[in-house]
Amino acid sequence: MPLSCTNPNCYPQDRECQEGCRPFNQCPNLSRNENAPDANPTEASTTELDGQRVNWTGSAMGLTDLQSLTARSRILLIGLVGMENAGKTTFLALLYSLLRRGQSINYYRFAGSYTLSGWELITSFLTFENGSNQVTFPPHTSRNAGRIPGLLHLALKNKADYLLDVVFTDAPGEWFNEWRSYRQADNAVGAEWIHHHGDGFLLFADCEELAGINRGITRTNIQMIADRLVVNLGSKPLGLVWSKSDVENTRPAMREKIQSHIQTKAPQHYQEFSVSVMQNDPQWHQQVLQAVGWLLDTIEHAADQQVPTIPLADTDDLFLLRRSVLV
Ligand SMILES: Nc1nc2c(ncn2[C@@H]2O[C@H](COP(=O)(O)OP(=O)(O)OP(=O)(O)O)[C@@H](O)[C@H]2O)c(=O)[nH]1
Ligand SMILES: [Mg+2]
Known part of the structure; x- marks a missing residue:
């Protein structure tokens, strides 16, 4: 049954959780669509969980990454x-x-x-x-x-x-x-x-x-x-x-x-x-x-x-006035 997540930057189909939940399918943000056909089984096996400790795959990145x-x-x-x-x-x-x-x-x-x-x-x-x-x-x-x-x-x-x-x-x-x-x-x-x-x-x-x-x-x-x-x-x-x-x-x-x-x-x-x-x-x-x-x-x-421009001290501003007196 396909999963979706309330976090738009999370892709549960990758069998990973952006929030770091382990196992990923226990994340409270996940919802399951009971009616949709299950093209991609999402239950995590113990061996898969062992390998999923980092939030990147090593493949070329996309924008979210x-x-x-x-x-x-x-x-x-x-x-x-x-x-x-x-x-x-x-x-x-x-x-x-x-x-x-x-x-x-x-x-x-x-x-x-x-x-x-x-x-x-x-x-x-x-x-x-x-x-x-x-x-x-x-x-x-x-x-x-x-x-x-x-x-x-x-x-x-x-x-x-x-x-x-x-x-x-x-x-x-x-x-x-x-x-x-x-x-x-x-x-x-x-x-x-x-x-x-x-x-x-x-x-x-x-x-x-x-x-x-x-x-x-x-x-x-x-x-x-x-x-x-x-x-x-x-x-x-x-x-x-x-x-x-x-x-x-x-x-x-x-x-x-x-x-x-x-x-x-x-x-x-x-x-x-x-x-x-x-x-x-x-x-x-x-x-x-x-x-x-x-x-x-x-x-x-x-x-x-690109040196940032430093605004001139405004003598009406008590904070800047105090600073300029100290300097
Ligand atoms: N003779 C020669 N052929 C090269 C060289 N570099 C690439 N080629 C040829 O150019 C083809 C295309 O190279 P790519 O690096 O895939 O070109 P690309 O710009 O990434 O192409 P797209 O991904 O289609 O945009 C290769 O399959 C080679 O046949 C080179 O230094 N010398
Ligand atoms: Mg290319």
């Missing part, structure tokens, strides 16, 4: 933006593979993650299995994954040993395809959310497509997405990632047009990076780390500059 993170620190949200197959998920898989091999993002050191299973899932495709030398790419990110992108978390420590919670969006390219032509489109809600909440962005330009027969359309699409991104960008950093840089640049004019198009928009903080899963050029992997490091540096630096 961000709440536990916001209690710890201000989250830095990095939006990965680009058309279908532009190489966004592969970039994230490459980032995690490099961290897993002990590399660091500039001087930011890996200090944990709430979504290790999510990272492992996308990265497993780029990893050699025992006894097999087959390496593939992560699967396409499905638009049916919901309106909110899969969110992958990294806890990093900066130079001052200060903990940063960084969340990367792994969203389907279709969202941005809709968003570039119509911001209010039904399927663009997720893209709009990323643009609104992102602290920094990486825009992916697919070098394979820019060298192929669809290069004209690809260039226009990238420029249209860039036009959307620069709206209200302010001091947020925007990085342009030339993904699949291993593909020969047979049409340099395409890339130059994109570069000058974005530069005419004069984003305050803008930089370009060339990346690839291939290892012909050691810079391609290093630039994955550098792109993220540059975003974090820029975001942190911008935050330092």
